[in-house]
Amino acid sequence: MDYFNPVEIMERSELEELKLRRLRETVERLYRQVPFYRSKLDEAGFEPGDLRGLEDLEKLPFTTKDDLRDNYPFGLFAVPMRDIVRIHASSGTTGKPTVVGYTANDIRTWADLVARTIVAAGGTPEDIVHVAYGYGLFTGGLGLHYGAEMLGATALPMSGGNTKRQVRLMVDFGSTILCCTPSYALNIAEVMREMEVPREQVKLKSAILGAEPWSDEMRRQIEEELSLSAHDIYGLSEVVGPGVSIECAEKKGLHVFEDCFIPEIIDPGSGKVLPPGEKGELVFTNINKEGLALLRYRTRDISRLMVEECPCGRTHVRMERITGRTDDMLIIRGVNVFPSQVEMVLMQIPGLSPHYQLVVDRVDNLDILEVQVEVSPQVFSDEIKRLEELERRIRDEVQSYLGVGVKVRLMEPRSIQRSEGKAVRVIDRRKI
Amino acid sequence: MKVRQVSIFLENKSGRLYEVCRCLAEAGVNIRALSVAETADYGVLRLIVNDPDAAMRAVSEGGFTVSETEVIAVEVPDEPGGLAGVLAPLYDANVNIEYIYCFVEKSGSSAIVVFRVERIDAAIRALQDGGYKVMREEDVYRI
Structure with a gap:
């Protein structure tokens, strides 16, 4: 299968028309039915009729996570509650969770989007889709599940955790596509090794990995250890959940399904739209959603858009894999640090284990960044001087990349907590 | 001539x-000799044991990072100048010592010195030429 829905290869001109029509409908509907958007648009002096072309999108106000919190739980829904058939919520690490609602049509649209992502990752109706994302309020599990069923594949609702059982059933049921976070994929590979499962007993051919930032180095490791093709999937519950964008076989950026979402890249400081190719904050506008449709939602994810044609035939624009967030950014002695940068450096040092953790502390008003790395048998030596060389090498490489001093601590294997969902990469002990 | 040392990251x-x-x-597993090298954050435990294979298996199954290193064990007289004497042929042969540790044999008449060197074959030759008894693997495990 080349694609799931013909809209994926629609001519650009036709796609632009479809986007404009849907954007107009969305803005009119939100103006009529959501008091929050009516007052926001009024404040901006914008009437739905002012929307003449797609270029007028940048005149619309932004929506932020705070707007969703302020209207907790259902304040931004654009339909009466009797039309809402499903609620999801994002894991609220701070304050109230972010609540989203779907109509029956939304659930179908979403399943269609996810089916497109599974096909882009090489899936067909013959596949057994092993869904190891968490089921529940988190959109990961049920999102992939409905997509697999929409495709006509077999959904295996594993949810996260109990990794040995995951591996056993993967072998017994012949799972062919693994869906989970990239760090959990590595965890599964590690458990497979411990259980001494021969690779030929595992039928996996591809993996659909997302929900946390990862690097190309990590992809290489996952693909090598599990011998499969790993595809980055992107999504966030506020916009729909997984299925906003996906890497095709080319693996050069993720196709954003523009018939449902209009992506923009903005300067996070000024809010100005940046030209294609420039790096900035990713912003999405829902144009094919009933229950909750957001205008220019600020994701805090950092990416850039690639408008060049893709050899896969999909006409939809691609976004670069997320390289960081404007808000998991650590500021260490005034320097911006993204955990993904540290990961990239670590994965380039041969033999180093992919399990790492950053501990930030403030001692005498000075920020200390400690990089904790597990010592694998490949890098271990009986000579202290070799271990010190290793520490020094990690420290120098991380420091030169980040531009900030770090302390490196070598740890025993398995002493850094394993993730059964999103890996905990940063422990911030600073009291600011 | 070469003795297997079990090294463990702690x-x-x-x-x-x-x-x-x-x-x-x-x-x-019975420990014959041990030494610990430490820094502020971690240490390396080095062991000579009666059964290196069993030790490697047990420790690695216990979740530790472990490796095997080849070292040399030499019998020297347990008397003043004993250690200095055995170091002379190594110095003459220009063999650099990474680390050493010693233990006294049960009979009490001689001590055993464990060497970790970079050029192990050159070291063995130099010691034998100098008239020292480089111990066989089995004999060390059996001490």
């Missing part, structure tokens, strides 16, 4: 040494 926190020794005890 984080500097309470209970880790106990945990390694517990793994070895459960596997019925």
Whole structure:
């Protein structure tokens, strides 16, 4: 299968028309039915009729996570509650969770989007889709599940955790596509090794990995250890959940399904739209959603858009894999640090284990960044001087990349907590 | 001529040494000699045991990072100048010593010195030419 829905290869001109029509409908509907958007648009002096072309999108106000919190739980829904058939919520690490609602049509649209992502990752109706994302309020599990069923594949609702059982059933049921976070994929590979499962007993051919930032180095490791093709999937519950964008076989950026979402890249400081190719904050506008449709939602994810044609035939624009967030950014002695940068450096040092953790502390008003790395048998030596060389090498490489001093601590294997969902990469002990 | 030393990575926190020794005890491994090299954050425990294979297995199953290193064990007279004497041929042969540790044999008449060197074959030759008895593997494990 080349694609799931013909809209994926629609001519650009036709796609632009479809986007404009849907954007107009969305803005009119939100103006009529959501008091929050009516007052926001009024404040901006914008009437739905002012929307003449797609270029007028940048005149619309932004929506932020705070707007969703302020209207907790259902304040931004654009339909009466009797039309809402499903609620999801994002894991609220701070304050109230972010609540989203779907109509029956939304659930179908979403399943269609996810089916497109599974096909882009090489899936067909013959596949057994092993869904190891968490089921529940988190959109990961049920999102992939409905997509697999929409495709006509077999959904295996594993949810996260109990990794040995995951591996056993993967072998017994012949799972062919693994869906989970990239760090959990590595965890599964590690458990497979411990259980001494021969690779030929595992039928996996591809993996659909997302929900946390990862690097190309990590992809290489996952693909090598599990011998499969790993595809980055992107999504966030506020916009729909997984299925906003996906890497095709080319693996050069993720196709954003523009018939449902209009992506923009903005300067996070000024809010100005940046030209294609420039790096900035990713912003999405829902144009094919009933229950909750957001205008220019600020994701805090950092990416850039690639408008060049893709050899896969999909006409939809691609976004670069997320390289960081404007808000998991650590500021260490005034320097911006993204955990993904540290990961990239670590994965380039041969033999180093992919399990790492950053501990930030403030001692005498000075920020200390400690990089904790597990010592694998490949890098271990009986000579202290070799271990010190290793520490020094990690420290120098991380420091030169980040531009900030770090302390490196070598740890025993398995002493850094394993993730059964999103890996905990940063422990911030600073009291600011 | 070469003796297998078991080296184990230990984080500097309470209970880790106990945990390694517990793994070895459960596997019925007897420790012949040991030394610890430490930094502020971690240490390396180096062991000569009666059964290196069993020790490697037990410790690695216990979740530790472990490796095997080849070292040399030499019998020297347990008297003043004993260690200096054995170092002379190595110095003459320009063999650099990474680390050493010693233990006294049960009979008490001689001491055993464990060497970790970079050029192990050159070291063995130099010691033998100097008239020292480089111990056979089996004899060390059996001490």
